[in-house]
Amino acid sequence: MNTCGKRPYHNRAEALLALAGAKAHRRGHRRGHRRERRAYFCKSCSAYHLTSQEPKRRLKIIGGEDFE
Numbered sequence: 001m002n003t004c005g006k007r008p009y010h011n012r013a014e015a016l017l018a019l020a021g022a023k024a025h026r027r028g029h030r031r032g033h034r035r036e037r038r039a040y041f042c043k044s045c046s047a048y049h050l051t052s053q054e055p056k057r058r059l060k061i062i063g064g065e066d067f068e
């Protein structure tokens with residue numbers, strides 16, 4: 001069930017893969033362009049989402065620019 005309206009990823013690998021894909025598409029864009037930058041686990045959906053914003057502290061970050 002997706003209560004956020006965000007695209008759910010069913011596992012960590014899938015979310016990180018999507019995150020990597022989003023980065024690849026960033027080619028040619030300057031920094032600061034709004035894109036998904038982090039992945040986190042959403043308890044409401046029991047799934048992972050990507051976000052371009054700084055997540056809330058309660059969210060469990062599994063990947064992102066700090067991850068590299």
Ligand SMILES: [Zn+2]
Pocket residue numbers: 002003004005006042043044045046049
């Ligand atoms: Zn969610």
